[in-house]
Amino acid sequence: MRVRKAAIGASALVAIATAGACSSVDDIESRDPTVFVQSTQFAPPPAPITDLVPTAEQLTALYNATTNYSIREEDPARLLDGxxxxxxxxxxxxxAQPSPQYIQFTTVEPVGPDMINAAGQGHLQRMAPYPVGPVPFVRSGNEWKLxxxxxxxxxxxVAPQVCD
Structure with missing residues (x-):
């Protein structure tokens, strides 16, 4: 008796599965597949700064590119000295800072051979602008770098091991 009930139950499952598999495409609820897209388009990094004394605007672009997620990760590495x-x-x-600040430099001050400091205003989410600086930049290989x-x-x- 148990074998017969099991056989009937199994036959019913096979029939349901077969009916579902043979249904027309219109009878089956359409589903939007989840798609993961990874960008292959990257924003260009700032141009190398080779001027004898860079402008505040050039340093603003250089600094902010170091935390810009839309450029290739190798590019911010080239913007740091070393x-x-x-x-x-x-x-x-x-x-990888959770809320990187945007800095707009307004002053540039030479402090030694191949060294300058920049100062300006920082902007972070909804906070009022605040003073930042001095932020040091060095000339390495004829280019200015953070x-x-x-x-x-x-x-x-947050990550002392990376600077060992």
């Missing part, structure tokens, strides 16, 4: 292979993990940690030491001091509490 070899790219050593600065890539630092650039990743620096760019100081690796400055970035590492900012990562000291």
């Amino acid at each position: 070899p790219s292979d050593q600065t890539l993990p630092i650039a990743r940690a620096w760019g 100081s690796r030491a400055f970035v590492c001091s900012g990562l000291f509490l």
Whole structure:
């Protein structure tokens, strides 16, 4: 008796599955598949700054590109002083800040050979603008770059291992 009930139940399941499989496309509820898209288009990084003394606008573009998610991750690494292979993990940690600030520099001050400081205003979400600086930049390989030491001091509490 049990075998017969099991056989009837199994036959019913097969019939239901077959009916569903043979239904026309119109009878089946259409579903939108979930699609994951990864961009292959990246924003260009700022042009290298080779001027003897860069402008505040140039430094603003350079600094903000270090936390810009829309450029290739290798590009922010080239914007920090030091070899790219050593600065890539630092650039990743620096760019992974949950709410990166936007900085607009207004002043540039030479402080030594191949070194300048920039100051200006920071902007973070809905907060009122606040003063920032001095932010150090160094000339390396005839290009101005954000100081690796400055970035590492900012990562000291959140990712100290990347700056070892």
